[in-house]
Amino acid sequence: MNKNFLSFLCIISVVFSTYAQQPGSYNGNNRFEQLESTLPTPNSYRTASGSPGSAYWQQRADYDIKVELDDINRKIIGSEIITYFNNSPDDLPYIWLQLDQNLFEKNSTRKTTSTGGITNNGISAEAFKELNNTKEYGYKITSVKDAKGNPLRHTINQTMMRIDLPSPVRSGQSVSFSIDWNYLITEYYGRSGYEFFAKDGNANYFIAHWFPRMAVYNDVYGWQHKQFMGQGEFTLNFGNYKVAITAPNDHVVGAGGELLNANQVLTSTQLKRWEQAKSATRPVLMVSQEEAEKAEKGKPTGKKTWIFKADNVRDFAFTSSRKFIWDAMQVEVEGKKVWAMSYYSKEGNPLWGKYSTMAVAHTLRSYSKRTIAYPYPVAISCHSGMGGGMEYPMISFNGGRPETDGTYSEAVKNGMIGVIIHEVGHNFFPMIINSDERQWSWMDEGLNTFCQYLAELEWDRNFPVRRGEPQSIVPYMRLDAKNQVPIMTNSENIMDFGNNAYAKPATALNILRETIMGRELFDYAFKEYARRWAFKQPYPADFFRTMEDASGVDLDWFWKGWFYGTEPVNQSIETVEWFGIDDQNPLVKKQKEKEAYEAKRKTMANIRNKTDIKETVVEKEKDMNDFYNSFDRFATTDEEKKKYQDYLASLSEEERNLVLSGKNFYVVNFKNKGGLPMPVIVKLQFEDGTEQVLRFPAEIWRLNDVSIKKVIPTDKKVTKWTLDPFYEIADIDTDDNAFPREPVQPTKVQLFKMRQNAAPNPMQQQNQRNGAGAISGARN
Numbered sequence: 203m204n205k206n207f208l209s210f211l212c213i214i215s216v217v218f219s220t221y222a223q224q225p226g227s228y229n230g231n232n233r234f235e236q237l238e239s240t241l242p243t244p245n246s247y248r249t250a251s252g253s254p255g256s257a258y259w260q261q262r263a264d265y266d267i268k269v270e271l272d273d274i275n276r277k278i279i280g281s282e283i284i285t286y287f288n289n290s291p292d293d294l295p296y297i298w299l300q301l302d303q304n305l306f307e308k309n310s311t312r313k314t315t316s317t318g319g320i321t322n323n324g325i326s327a328e329a330f331k332e333l334n335n336t337k338e339y340g341y342k343i344t345s346v347k348d349a350k351g352n353p354l355r356h357t358i359n360q361t362m363m364r365i366d367l368p369s370p371v372r373s374g375q376s377v378s379f380s381i382d383w384n385y386l387i388t389e390y391y392g393r394s395g396y397e398f399f400a401k402d403g404n405a406n407y408f409i410a411h412w413f414p415r416m417a418v419y420n421d422v423y424g425w426q427h428k429q430f431m432g433q434g435e436f437t438l439n440f441g442n443y444k445v446a447i448t449a450p451n452d453h454v455v456g457a458g459g460e461l462l463n464a465n466q467v468l469t470s471t472q473l474k475r476w477e478q479a480k481s482a483t484r485p486v487l488m489v490s491q492e493e494a495e496k497a498e499k500g501k502p503t504g505k506k507t508w509i510f511k512a513d514n515v516r517d518f519a520f521t522s523s524r525k526f527i528w529d530a531m532q533v534e535v536e537g538k539k540v541w542a543m544s545y546y547s548k549e550g551n552p553l554w555g556k557y558s559t560m561a562v563a564h565t566l567r568s569y570s571k572r573t574i575a576y577p578y579p580v581a582i583s584c585h586s587g588m589g590g591g592m593e594y595p596m597i598s599f600n601g602g603r604p605e606t607d608g609t610y611s612e613a614v615k616n617g618m619i620g621v622i623i624h625e626v627g628h629n630f631f632p633m634i635i636n637s638d639e640r641q642w643s644w645m646d647e648g649l650n651t652f653c654q655y656l657a658e659l660e661w662d663r664n665f666p667v668r669r670g671e672p673q674s675i676v677p678y679m680r681l682d683a684k685n686q687v688p689i690m691t692n693s694e695n696i697m698d699f700g701n702n703a704y705a706k707p708a709t710a711l712n713i714l715r716e717t718i719m720g721r722e723l724f725d726y727a728f729k730e731y732a733r734r735w736a737f738k739q740p741y742p743a744d745f746f747r748t749m750e751d752a753s754g755v756d757l758d759w760f761w762k763g764w765f766y767g768t769e770p771v772n773q774s775i776e777t778v779e780w781f782g783i784d785d786q787n788p789l790v791k792k793q794k795e796k797e798a799y800e801a802k803r804k805t806m807a808n809i810r811n812k813t814d815i816k817e818t819v820v821e822k823e824k825d826m827n828d829f830y831n832s833f834d835r836f837a838t839t840d841e842e843k844k845k846y847q848d849y850l851a852s853l854s855e856e857e858r859n860l861v862l863s864g865k866n867f868y869v870v871n872f873k874n875k876g877g878l879p880m881p882v883i884v885k886l887q888f889e890d891g892t893e894q895v896l897r898f899p900a901e902i903w904r905l906n907d908v909s910i911k912k913v914i915p916t917d918k919k920v921t922k923w924t925l926d927p928f929y930e931i932a933d934i935d936t937d938d939n940a941f942p943r944e945p946v947q948p949t950k951v952q953l954f955k956m957r958q959n960a961a962p963n964p965m966q967q968q969n970q971r972n973g974a975g976a977i978s979g980a981r982n
């Protein structure tokens with residue numbers, strides 16, 4: 203660049219240098235420093251790249267269980283042989299088991315430490331029942347013996363039990379022992395229990411965390427010793443299961459495993475239907491509604507034992523009832539056949555027959571594509587009464603129930619499909635990618651909710667997704683910091699569980715995929731995380747590190763802001779300054795000076811004087827004029843014209859084009875009012891009606907995390923600027939996102955009269971209009 207050019211470009215060059223160095227505007231911040239000591243030191247078990255290390259190990263526990271479901275006394279009676287493989291480098295003198303049913307004991311820590319009062323609205327039926335419960339819930343452990351049948355010393359500490367071994371189980375060796383137990387089944391509480399139907403006197407059973415299970419011993423915590431308090435879910439080992447379930451002989455039993463004795467427990471008609479279901483494209487009824495309704499009026503004549511096996515699973519759950527309708531279909535998932543099935547009583551129809559198994563099949567395909575191919579032979583959705591759902595390997599218990607007339611609201615339908623996708627999706631997180639739920643709820647709920655969001659939109663592009671879109675998290679992000687905890691908070695200490703453990707991490711991942719990393723880099727890294735940690739136990743750092751390692755994107759700032767912090771995103775456009783290139787053309791320059799001079803002469807006094815002063819002296823006395831009365835001080839001289847021509851001639855063609863281009867330079871002042879740094883995405887609307895969107899990475903805030911200026915050159919004049927035009931960053935205040943500002947819409951008030959109470963759902967309204975009763979297909 204030559205000297206002349208520089209001097210003539212003075213306006214622009216001042217702007218550039220101000221911007222490049224930002225003297226006086228540095229606002230030191232550590233938002234883009236590495237997480238360093240926040241993350242655990244990498245070692246040979248877990249590497250700095252986020253993958254399992256060369257010395258990675260995990261324990262294994264195999265179970266051989268015989269259990270009886272006592273339908274009269276609502277009781278579980280079981281005995282098990284556990285074989286525990288010590289793959290750790292350590293000798294273990296004692297081992298710990300989990301006694302989850304002790305959650306319901308009268309003096310459980312959950313009860314004695316639960317807080318809260320009675321509100322004006324009173325007390326919930328559940329809380330009332332619990333406060334007044336007189337039943338003796340919890341495990342009755344009747345025997346603990348070694349492989350030779352000798353009793354083993356054991357100590358129960360709330361929801362855990364320590365077994366003292368006669369001699370330590372050595373590194374690389376295994377130990378077998380047996381336990382007998384029984385317990386009273388609780389009413390369904392959200393994770394397990396029974397639902398009783400007073401109308402026909404039957405119960406649907408959803409049996410989970412029903413046997414003493416091995417606690418986890420690992421390289422991160424040693425023995426996992428956080429008690430089961432109800433909110434923090436489960437930390438579990440993989441192993442192989444053989445489970446023989448004895449139930450009344452008119453019950454239909456479904457379980458998270460492969461049925462080994464179909465020939466013994468199914469009728470010949472059912473075996474034929476099973477064969478049909480192998481090639482069906484819609485679920486085939488193994489037990490029809492008619493058959494189920496007949497069964498619920500009958501009584502058992504004996505018992506029947508259903509035998510299941512499940513390999514390489516971290517848990518085992520089952521369901522049982524004489525009320526069950528059962529449908530099944532074999533579906534192809536990544537080139538492998540998998541059974542998709544549902545168990546539901548007539549109360550679930552017509553919704554369950556139509557959607558449940560189809561939603562199971564869709565979930566397996568959608569998740570397999572993004573993680574690993576579904577490795578198990580079966581995936582089941584059962585209809586439990588409550589609205590939510592609960593997951594176990596290969597089997598889940600889900601809500602979503604129509605009205606008694608068979609109609610349902612759109613919310614019930616979509617809620618049911620959503621919850622089935624979610625709970626079946628949990629097969630991947632945490633049943634296969636076996637994160638430690640007792641510690642970190644977001645690692646399964648957040649990742650799963652993110653995949654659920656993607657799967658819901660593949661089910662129906664208009665699906666009313668609840669969680670995942672940045673806009674939906676805004677009300678939560680607006681909360682005061684004192685009413686929030688970071689995503690990186692232990693499960694039992696989380697406030698606002700749904701937003702913290704599900705919605706915020708799911709949204710963060712969606713933002714990573716759409717806005718920070720892009721779909722290609724994100725999808726590759728996310729799949730790599732699933733691949734690395736399938737059938738292993740990852741912790742948060744393993745996820746954070748893998749996402750960076752496989753994508754080549756430094757995301758430490760993102761984890762800091764979204765996972766370790768509670769600050770919201772709130773960007774604004776404060777000011778826009780407009781600069782053009784001064785091309786130094788004397789004709790143009792003088793003309794502008796003339797216009798400015800004349801404009802300034804239009805004062806009120808001069809305007810009035812035009813008529814008030816009839817004639818001035820120089821107007822009247824012509825000889826009072828001289829050279830200066832007619833001199834044009836804004837005329838361009840020949841010298842000035844020549845100087846300009848010489849200047850143009852001295853420029854290279856490229857420089858000359860730039861000088862003559864008429865380009866606009868805007869200096870836009872963006873502010874980060876919320877704290878959490880995010881990319882700046884800004885839409886420019888030009889005077890000719892066209893638009894352009896510019897995207898600047900979050901690192902734009904690295905020298906100043908409060909206020910920055912950015913020079914934006916354009917060919918056309920910008921008439922309007924809009925921040926975050928696609929609602930990507932969860933900005934909690936969008937009123938300051940436009941420049942010039944948009945007028946704020948008034949808040950409109952509604953007359954109370956307009957509100958409707960308990961309106962019939964749209965299906966019922968339609969039926970009323972048609973003068974019809976219940977829609978066809980409704981249950982009775």
Ligand SMILES: [Zn+2]
Pocket residue numbers: 624628646647650
């Ligand atoms: Zn969940």
